[in-house]
Amino acid sequence: MLNSEVAIVVIALVGCYFIGSIPQAWIITKLVTGKDLRRLGSGNLGVSNTALSVARWAGLLVFLTEAAKGIGAVLLMQAAGGSDFLVAVGLLAAVAGTRWSIWLGGAGGRGNTVGSAGLLVISWQILLLIGVVWVILRLGFRESFMATRAGLMLWPLIFVVVSREWWYAFFGAAMALIYLDAQRPDTDDHTIVKERWPSFWAFLTSPRRTDRDQ
Secondary structure (H helix, E strand, O other): OHHHHHHHHHHHHHHHHHHHHOOHHHHHHHHHHOOOHHHOOOOOOOHHHHHHHOOHHHHHHHHHHHHHHHHHHHHHHHHOOOOHHHHHHHHHHHHHHHHOOHHHOOOOOOOHHHHHHHHHHHOHHHHHHHHHHHHHHHHHHOOHHHHHHHHHHOHHHHHHHHHOOOHHHHHHHHHHHHHHHHOOHHHOHHHHHHHHOOOHHHHHHOOOOOOOOO
16 A cells, blocks of 8 residues: 555656646747747747747746646645645656756756746745745845845745745755756846836837847
């Protein structure tokens, strides 16, 4: 009986990785434009680059499907009877799958939406505190890239303060390391938006720019 329970959890963990590895941004871009998203814009396989390089509605579709992956991974682990620790590992597996997709030879997106949606289910309080800390850092640094990097470095502390469980520090650190690995100034979509539009609202409401316009 114990062996069968372990097998179910292991299968669920592998399933979380495969759920995360589905490259929706790449698939949607390919279907809409016939192009490889890795060759467009910043090259990121995520929400922002899809919105920038394809269309706003396509970016929204990627956002919704990425969020579904994060929530789905957590629910899958819970349904498999995994402990809180194993549920966290399942979310990490989904984020890792998004970051290093088996279907694209190890290429992938950042996994921000997947991780945020999963955290919303695991602990919305952690997600809320991450947001509050980011806003404070954003006001201090006056730009999002450094605020995000500084905030990520505080994740282990944030996770422990909210959960009061020591292992959450490792959970937060592991997620932060994945995101830090993916975050680079030359491919930061938020910087691109700031350079091309006067505000985020202007970006959301303006027509998509062609390569000629850019």
